[in-house]
Amino acid sequence: MKNKGRFLAGMIIGLVLGGALIWFNSNTVSHQNKRLKVQLKNLHKQIALQDAVIDSMRLQHLDGLLHKVIEQIETELKESSQGVISDESVSKISTLCYAFQPYTLREGDSVSAVRLSPERGVLLLFLAGLKLNPVSFQKITSQISFSGADLRDANLSNAWLNGIDLRDANLSNANLQGAQLKDAQLKGANFWGAHLEKAVLTRADLTRADMRWSNANEADFSRSNLTEADLSAAQLRKVNMHSAILRWVDFSGAFLNEATLDSTDMFRALLKKTHLERADLHDANLTLANLTDANLAETNLTATNLSEVIISGADWIAQVKKWKVIDASAIDSRYSVVTANTTGEPFFQLKRK
Numbered sequence: 001m002k003n004k005g006r007f008l009a010g011m012i013i014g015l016v017l018g019g020a021l022i023w024f025n026s027n028t029v030s031h032q033n034k035r036l037k038v039q040l041k042n043l044h045k046q047i048a049l050q051d052a053v054i055d056s057m058r059l060q061h062l063d064g065l066l067h068k069v070i071e072q073i074e075t076e077l078k079e080s081s082q083g084v085i086s087d088e089s090v091s092k093i094s095t096l097c098y099a100f101q102p103y104t105l106r107e108g109d110s111v112s113a114v115r116l117s118p119e120r121g122v123l124l125l126f127l128a129g130l131k132l133n134p135v136s137f138q139k140i141t142s143q144i145s146f147s148g149a150d151l152r153d154a155n156l157s158n159a160w161l162n163g164i165d166l167r168d169a170n171l172s173n174a175n176l177q178g179a180q181l182k183d184a185q186l187k188g189a190n191f192w193g194a195h196l197e198k199a200v201l202t203r204a205d206l207t208r209a210d211m212r213w214s215n216a217n218e219a220d221f222s223r224s225n226l227t228e229a230d231l232s233a234a235q236l237r238k239v240n241m242h243s244a245i246l247r248w249v250d251f252s253g254a255f256l257n258e259a260t261l262d263s264t265d266m267f268r269a270l271l272k273k274t275h276l277e278r279a280d281l282h283d284a285n286l287t288l289a290n291l292t293d294a295n296l297a298e299t300n301l302t303a304t305n306l307s308e309v310i311i312s313g314a315d316w317i318a319q320v321k322k323w324k325v326i327d328a329s330a331i332d333s334r335y336s337v338v339t340a341n342t343t344g345e346p347f348f349q350l351k352r353k
Helices: 002-079 087-099 118-129 134-143 316-322 328-334
Strands: 103-107 110-116 335-340 347-352
Touching: 002 087, 002 118, 087 118, 087 134, 316 328, 316 335, 328 335
Parallel strands: none
Antiparallel strands: 103 110, 335 347
C-alpha cells in the first residue's frame, strides 16, 4: 500500500511539475512573440525613416534644378507679352515632375502612411500663379502628372486646371473657389474641408475622392464620376450634378438643398439625414439607395427610380405627400412599403406594386 501511495504521489508531483513547465514554456514563447512583434514594428519604422532621409537627400539635388527651370520660365515670360513658354521649358517641367515622385513624409519622429510629393505641389502652385497662356498651360496639364502632390491649405482659387492629373493628391483645406477643373483626373484625391464654391469639375473623375466637410456650393459636377466618393457633411447647395455617376456615394448629412441631380445614377447611394429640400432628382436612378431621415421637402422626384430604396418608416409615402414632393401621387401609385430583414435588423423598403 505504501509503495502504491508513493507511486500515486510521484505521479501527481510529476503532473504538477510537467504542467508548470508547459505553462512556463508557453508564457515564455508568448512573451518572446510579443517582443519579436515590437522589434519588427520598430525595424519597419526605422526602415521607413531611412527611406524618408534618402528621399530627402535625393530631392536636395533636384531642388537646384527646379530653381533653374523657374528662372528660365520667368525669363521667357518677361520676353513674351502673350504668356507663352517654350516647348523646351515644358519638357524640363515634365522631367522634373517625373523625378519628384511621391514619398513617405517625416513629421517629427513619425512617418506619414500616405506617399506625397510636396515638390509637385510647389511646382504646380508656381505655375498656377503665372499669367500663362491657356494653350501653354494645356500643354503642361496634358503631358505632366501632378499625382500625389501635397497641396494642403494651398490657394488655387480661380486657377485654370482643366485636364490636370491630381490623382491621390492631398488638397485638404485648399482654396479652389472658382477653379476650372474640367476633365481633371482626381481619383482618390483628398478634398477634406476644401473650398470648391463655384468650381467647375465637369466630366472630372472623382472616384473614391474624400470630400468630407468640403464646401462646394454652386459647383458644377455635371457628367462627372464620383463613384464611391465620400461627401458626408459636405456643403453642396445649388450644386449641378446633372447626369453624374454617383454610385455608392456617401452623402450622409450633406446639404444638397436646391441641387440639380437629374438623370444621375445614385445606385446604393447613402443619403441618411441628407438635406434635399427643393432638389431636382427627376429621371435619377436611386435603386437600393438609403433615404433614412432625409429631408425631401418640395423635392422633385418625377420619374425617379425608387426601387428597393430604404426609407424611414411605414408611413413614408404618406409623409411624401405632406412634404409636397413633386410627383408624390405617382410614387403612391407605383410603390408600396414593405418590411425587409437582410442585415439582421428589420428596415422599411419601397417595392414596386
